[in-house]
Amino acid sequence: MSTLRIATWNINSLRLRLKLLPGLIEQLRPDVICLQETKVPDELFPMAEVQALGFAHVLHWGMKGYNGVAILSRLPLRRLDAPDWCAKGDCRHISAEIEGGVSIHNFYVPAGGDVADRTVNEKFGHKLDFIAQARAHFAANRPTRSVLVGDLNIAPLEHDVWSHKQLLDVVSHTPVETEGLLAWQAEGWHDALRQFVPLHEKLYTWWSYRNRDWRASNRGRRLDHVWTTPDLTALSHEILVDARDWEQTSDHVPVCVEVRG
DNA sequence: ATGGTAGGTCTCCTA
Numbered sequence: 001m002s003t004l005r006i007a008t009w010n011i012n013s014l015r016l017r018l019k020l021l022p023g024l025i026e027q028l029r030p031d032v033i034c035l036q037e038t039k040v041p042d043e044l045f046p047m048a049e050v051q052a053l054g055f056a057h058v059l060h061w062g063m064k065g066y067n068g069v070a071i072l073s074r075l076p077l078r079r080l081d082a083p084d085w086c087a088k089g090d091c092r093h094i095s096a097e098i099e100g101g102v103s104i105h106n107f108y109v110p111a112g113g114d115v116a117d118r119t120v121n122e123k124f125g126h127k128l129d130f131i132a133q134a135r136a137h138f139a140a141n142r143p144t145r146s147v148l149v150g151d152l153n154i155a156p157l158e159h160d161v162w163s164h165k166q167l168l169d170v171v172s173h174t175p176v177e178t179e180g181l182l183a184w185q186a187e188g189w190h191d192a193l194r195q196f197v198p199l200h201e202k203l204y205t206w207w208s209y210r211n212r213d214w215r216a217s218n219r220g221r222r223l224d225h226v227w228t229t230p231d232l233t234a235l236s237h238e239i240l241v242d243a244r245d246w247e248q249t250s251d252h253v254p255v256c257v258e259v260r261g
Numbered sequence: 262a263t264g265g266t267a268g269g270t271c272t273c274c275t276a
Contacts, residue, residue, distance in 0.1 A: 012276085013267095013268055039269065066275065067275095208265085210266050
């Protein structure tokens with residue numbers, strides 16, 4: 001029985017924010033870091049720089065301009081097969097088994113565009129199809145000894161957003177999305193962060209760039225998640241809110257959970 | 262009610 005500290009961060013360009021990773025590592029002391037929106041093609045991945053931070057074992061799947069996911073680990077990794085969600089070849093999911101037998105799924109779910117209506121916004125349809133396929137996948141492949149993390153781009157619970165009422169028709173908090181996400185979660189997963197933070201307490205991991213003073217307005221949403229299977233025990237959690245004030249930072253903040261594997 | 266910012270990149274797309 002050992003413990004594993006797993007961090008997740010939508011870094012919104014790995015190359016631009018490489019210099020912020022030492023701060024994350026110092027504060028969260030992760031064994032594994034899952035990144036989303038790396039925005040770097042595989043052939044340009046900054047492998048030497050990442051390994052110099054103490055993470056010798058790295059898996060990445062990136063493309064030009066958009067998306068991109070990576071897993072950085074102090075422990076050896078074995079890459080696991082992942083479906084081609086919606087047959088788009090998008091770099092939105094990467095999966096690995098960590099030495100010791102815990103599996104990691106790192107997801108970047110489509111944001112879904114601005115209009116919450118799939119008949120006029122195909123990006124919203126893509127998002128709904130993606131979460132439906134993810135649900136079906138885990139229903140058919142029930143996870144064990146696994147942790148699912150990432151930017152799921154949905155804030156499922158009332159206090160995962162600054163105003164439940166005002167966001168009910170805003171993409172990320174519409175009923176069709178939140179119900180879809182909770183149905184996916186119900187296929188074998190527990191919401192690790194909400195095991196630590198009561199349902200009536202506000203909990204955010206993202207604040208828009210479009211606020212002059214994100215902390216004063218505090219119009220946040222919980223878009224980033226850590227789920228665990230019931231055969232693992234989540235021991236603690238940390239939301240690195242201060243990272244939102246780092247120089248030239250992401251609009252998401254890092255989240256870390258320690259599990260007993 | 263509106264617009265606000267950021268990153269990557271053949272100038273607008275995505276978030």
